[in-house]
Amino acid sequence: MSFGEILRSIFINIRENKTKVFLTTLGIIVGSLTIVLVMAIGSGSQESVKEQFKRLNVGTLYIMPSFGRQRINLRLESEDMEEILKEASSISKASMMINGNASISYHNTSTSSSIAGVMEDIKEINNLELEYGEFINEDYREERVVVIGSELAKLLFEEEGITNVVGEKIVVNGKRFEIIGVLKYQGSAERGFNPDEGLFMPYEMAKRYITGRNPRPMIVTLAKDIDHVDSAIEEITMVLQKRYGEKSEQFMIRDAGSSLESAKNSARTMTLMLLSVATVVLIVGGIGIMNVLFVSVKERTREIGILKAIGARRKDILRIFLFEAIIISAIGGLLGIVFSMAAMPILHYFNVRAINTLFGYLLAFGFSVLIGTFFGYYPAAKAASLRPIDALNYE
Template sequence: MNLIEIFRAVFMNIQGNKTKVFLTTLGIIVGALTIVLVISIGNGSQASVEEQFRNLNVGTLQIMPAFGGRATERLTSEVAAQIRAEAPSIKNISMILAARADISYSNTSASASLGGVTEDLMFINNLEMAYGTFITEEQNEDAQRVAVIGSDIAQELFGDEIGDVIGERVTILGRRYEITGILKGMGDSSMGGISPDSAVFVPYKVAEKYIVGRLARPTIIALAKDIDHVESAIEEINLVLQEVYRNKSDQFRIIDAGNRLQSAKNSARTMTLMLLAVAVVVLIVGGIGIMNVLFVSVKERTKEIGILKAIGAQKRDILLMFLLEAIMISAVGGVLGILGSMLAMPIMNYFQVRAIPTNFAYLLAFGFSVGIGTFFGYYPASRAAALKPIDALNYE
């Protein structure tokens, strides 16, 4: 038999058993669709994690009160200055006081995160200005009532005319603050519990004096010289904390942003692999379905196989006929599953489930589908090819 005749026989058998073939293909369709969606959701999760940390340098360290228990000590600007002086692995250091406050302009008001910060925060967190300037050292030392506003809050208060608001005054907790800067949009990012887009920044001493009070518990944010200095920076910070707070230094913890990023990405990757394993199980079940259908097909076509062998068909021709049938069923299932995943993407986005499809996901789903079909189709195909012509012709 030539290849064209083999393909013709395969197509005729598939057309004669459309319903059975479709039901068999369902397992492959669901498995391929699941593989694409799982990988796409995993890519979306990792992208979200990276976006959340993209404005925070991987060498960033946060020093804050430890979880659990009642902390009796608090970080101070003097401690931050001592860390700057005695930790040579530190490049920049800043302080942040986090709070919530209503900010108003004219007849418009908004609820915002409020951060009392020092000037180095801009460089540590890669903040960019759309208009104006960030908090300066002079403004902080003189406790000037100035404010830098995040893009979302600026949009809410001033609409599209945010470029013209530098020098205008807003009211925060009954006091007037001059706007000196508007930040560029940063997306899903967080620092010290504050998202820059929905925040208002004022000088640290102003926040301490007028907004949160001197009993508030600030966070110190330090930036190591580079990623290779992170470990030494942590050791140096710990030495300073032990020197200042003695046996109470364990009331503070140091968070490594690089480790947080890696841990978050590892968690997203682990979840993706777990869901991918489920998708592979679905494909295997689909492959078993193909094998069962081919076994039934071999029994139903035993006499046909005998006739084909009697008129000169070789063992490899029969093997190829049934194997091609399995491959075609699984390949069509893979393609339909991929198309189904493309249709499912807008639905997932509607429900705010971020999914980023890739060519790798499509190729993996198709490759798995064809591979499963080939693997589970080979055994029944080899059984069909091994039938003796006389036994096949006499089969009832």
């Protein structure tokens, strides 16, 4: 049989059994749809991670109390920061930082927000950029001033707009503070603080009005470059051991680069987990194709006998059923891809970030064809092995 005759036979059978073929392809459709969406969501997650950390210096190091089971008796002080700057040659910048939460209000608008008490160098360490005004510096050390994030500014000054908010007064935990600056949108959060939705104030003011009697300060440092991160960690560890001895174990050092890599790994792991689920769905769809082909072989036994009686070879019968399985699975894969495109607006409606990729389409289609080939071969071989006389006598 020629290749054209084989294809003609396949499409005649598909046309005559449209409902059965559609039901057979459902598993493949769902599986390929799931693969495309999983890859799209995975790509969206990884892109979100990149955007979240894009402004973050990968040479940033955080020295903070270790929140394990042991009781924390020590507290980092400004003297520790100064000693680190003096002794750690791999460090270029350092700042004290203390986080807290407070109620914030402006006229009739009130909210709760994260607050960071910082020193001047935190601006360069965390790559903070200003939209309006200026950042906290040594002149504001004892002043009630704040720099607010872009999202917080929009919330508090929705009616007035944020263009002229510098110089306005807001109430933080019952105390009036003057706004001296508004940050550009950062799109990143680190160590539990989101600069877009929070505000910065001088370190001493945060200790006095925000954190209460049990502050948990941290030291934020910046290595000279990415190649100095490991040596900076070693030098900081030596400084802490020198100052606190065995109790230095109550502190931990974390670098922003490892946080970025950890976030990427988490996104990749989630993608692989979801991809495994999609693979299982495709395998189930392949089993469905195999079962339907077995039934088809039984239903078409006499047809197989007639084809062999008029000269069809074993490989011709094999090709008919194998190509039929491949075509059915390929159609299912293509339909799954089309349905995935239609599903994208639904994901966006529910604020799920998904980015379609060519690799996702190719993976879904390739898996579909592979599953059809794998699960279609045995029924095809079964049909090809029938003896003509047995097939013609089959009732």
